[in-house]
Amino acid sequence: MPLVNLTPHAIHVQIADDLTCVIPASSTVARVDTTTEAGVVVYTSPAYMFTSQFISVGDDGLVPVSKVSFNDVEGLPLPAYNTIYIVSAMVAQQVQVRHRADVVAPDTGASAVRKDGHVVAVRGFVRYQ
Numbered sequence: 001m002p003l004v005n006l007t008p009h010a011i012h013v014q015i016a017d018d019l020t021c022v023i024p025a026s027s028t029v030a031r032v033d034t035t036t037e038a039g040v041v042v043y044t045s046p047a048y049m050f051t052s053q054f055i056s057v058g059d060d061g062l063v064p065v066s067k068v069s070f071n072d073v074e075g076l077p078l079p080a081y082n083t084i085y086i087v088s089a090m091v092a093q094q095v096q097v098r099h100r101a102d103v104v105a106p107d108t109g110a111s112a113v114r115k116d117g118h119v120v121a122v123r124g125f126v127r128y129q
Contacts, residue, residue: 001082001083001084002015002082002083003023003083003086004026004077004082004083004084004085004086004088005023005024005026005042005085005086006026006028006029006030006075006076006085006086006087006091007025007029007030007086007087007088007106008024008029009025010022010024010025011023011086011090011106011108011122012113012120012121012122013121013122013123013124014113014121014122014123015125020121022085026052028075028077029075030073030074030075030076030085030087030088030091031068031069031073031074031075031088031091032070032071032072032073032074032090032091032094033071033072033073033074034068034069034070034071035068035069036066036067036068036069037066037067038064038065038066038067050061053065056072070094072096073091073094073096073097076091076097076103079100079102080102083102084102084104085102085104086104086105086106086125087104087105088105089105089106089108089126089128091103091105092104092105092126092127093128097115097128098128098129100121101127103127104125104126104127105125105126105127105128106119106122106125106126107122107123107124107125108122109126111123111124
């Protein structure tokens with residue numbers, strides 16, 4: 001069964017302690033298109049609404065706060081017979097992708113292999129519902 005890696009980097013899958021398979025990145029990357037808007041509602045309650053374009057961080061100043069909206073998934077091919085597409089978790093979680101049994105994301109949860117706090121291999125994949 002062909003695996004098509006639609007992330008921008010190779011995926012290392014640890015099959016056993018001494019056996020790792022590398023799935024190279026393809027020439028296509030699936031991404032979620034986003035729209036960014038400055039100045040957002042940071043906190044709301046029945047009593048008041050607080051809006052801010054900046055948050056104070058320590059004594060060093062202010063950092064901006066933006067609102068990001070997720071739009072369409074780009075770069076994900078139509079289903080192909082017997083083919084699995086590997087995408088980022090963000091792509092796999094989008095509504096228009098969740099119903100597709102041919103789309104998975106690397107399982108970077110507790111079972112992932114880490115070195116110095118960074119994921120260096122996964123032991124499987126996940127599908128979002």
